[in-house]
Amino acid sequence: MTKSLNREQIIKILLVNDIKPSLQRISVMQYLDSHRTHPSVDEIYNALSPDMPTLSKTTVYNVLKLLVSKSLIQQLTIDDKKVLFDINTEKHAHFICKRCGKVLDLAMPKNENETYGTQSFMLDGNYIEETQIYYKGICNECLKKINN
Amino acid sequence: MTKSLNREQIIKILLVNDIKPSLQRISVMQYLDSHRTHPSVDEIYNALSPDMPTLSKTTVYNVLKLLVSKSLIQQLTIDDKKVLFDINTEKHAHFICKRCGKVLDLAMPKNENETYGTQSFMLDGNYIEETQIYYKGICNECLKKINN
DNA sequence: GTACGTGCAAAGAATTTGCAGATAA
DNA sequence: TTATCTGCAAATTCTTTGCACGTAC
Numbered sequence: 406m407t408k409s410l411n412r413e414q415i416i417k418i419l420l421v422n423d424i425k426p427s428l429q430r431i432s433v434m435q436y437l438d439s440h441r442t443h444p445s446v447d448e449i450y451n452a453l454s455p456d457m458p459t460l461s462k463t464t465v466y467n468v469l470k471l472l473v474s475k476s477l478i479q480q481l482t483i484d485d486k487k488v489l490f491d492i493n494t495e496k497h498a499h500f501i502c503k504r505c506g507k508v509l510d511l512a513m514p515k516n517e518n519e520t521y522g523t524q525s526f527m528l529d530g531n532y533i534e535e536t537q538i539y540y541k542g543i544c545n546e547c548l549k550k551i552n553n
Numbered sequence: 554m555t556k557s558l559n560r561e562q563i564i565k566i567l568l569v570n571d572i573k574p575s576l577q578r579i580s581v582m583q584y585l586d587s588h589r590t591h592p593s594v595d596e597i598y599n600a601l602s603p604d605m606p607t608l609s610k611t612t613v614y615n616v617l618k619l620l621v622s623k624s625l626i627q628q629l630t631i632d633d634k635k636v637l638f639d640i641n642t643e644k645h646a647h648f649i650c651k652r653c654g655k656v657l658d659l660a661m662p663k664n665e666n667e668t669y670g671t672q673s674f675m676l677d678g679n680y681i682e683e684t685q686i687y688y689k690g691i692c693n694e695c696l697k698k699i700n701n
Numbered sequence: 702g703t704a705c706g707t708g709c710a711a712a713g714a715a716t717t718t719g720c721a722g723a724t725a726a
Numbered sequence: 727t728t729a730t731c732t733g734c735a736a737a738t739t740c741t742t743t744g745c746a747c748g749t750a751c
Contacts, residue, residue: 427731461733482630487715500679511677529659530693531648539685545678575706609708
């Protein structure tokens with residue numbers, strides 16, 4: 406379904422959004438595109454660091470902030486310990502397992518898709534730019550473990 | 554609509570939930586009941602501290618954690634700077650203004666109420682205990698300011 | 702007296718800031 | 727050159743932990 410973006414496609418996306426395609430920015434985008442696991446700043450930094458020895462965490466913070474401001478990626482606050490990131494594609498809800506901490510993508514509830522995701526709309530006089538649905542509970546796998 | 558709870562009612566709620574009604578716990582509950590503004594730990598501490606000089610922030614953290622674990626209050630992670638708390642029991646969505654940081658209650662989107670709020674249900678094999686909807690954008694008042 | 706509750710001080714973790722050097726148009 | 731981008735170190739903020747004292751049944 407979702408196909409990984411190649412380097413050229415990522416550069417194009419950055420350019421279209423008025424972002425200079427530095428190596429660091431391309432790398433963060435590429436990482437988020439190929440790892441749909443809602444990584445934290447730390448995970449992204451630790452993953453990229455080996456191949457980019459001079460990379461600093463500050464830069465990862467800077468890049469992520471920039472990408473969020475351009476709506477290329479989404480910031481998730483579902484985990485109260487750390488902020489997570491998700492490359493913006495199709496609208497979906499997020500589920501966090503209270504036991505193992507894993508974050509999963511789930512479909513948006515039915516009959517709501519028209520108002521959810523990244524498009525903007527007015528609600529009670531407020532301008533809504535973003536909608537996030539967070540589910541919290543116990544995941545499939547943890548349920549099995551508990552029953553054993 | 555929503556009526557403020559008196560001290561006796563709060564004590565009863567705590568007792569029913571197997572919580573010893575200490576002065577600190579009553580005070581935090583009472584504060585959350587009478588201030589439906591989604592306060593942070595700091596705001597609660599700063600508000601109660603003058604009348605309870607020995608109160609410590611650790612205790613506020615402890616009390617809030619306990620109340621959340623008993624589902625008497627809800628923890629909101631809509632603001633990526635700090636965790637917020639809400640005693641409001643009726644199902645509703647939350648909106649945060651990206652400009653002024655204010656958090657407002659908004660109605661749940663239509664045709665969804667049956668699955669949202671605090672009741673549990675299964676979804677894709679996962680056990681959902683909690684559902685939160687977060688809207689982010691620019692509030693009514695900030696929109697007016699911008700247009701001036 | 703035993704278990705529980707509270708609160709101080711310290712530790713820990715996540716994020717931001719200030720600034721200097723590197724890079725690119 | 728002139729802006730922007732990067733990254734180190736330090737600072738800041740939020741939250742948790744360890745532990746000792748207090749309190750209640």
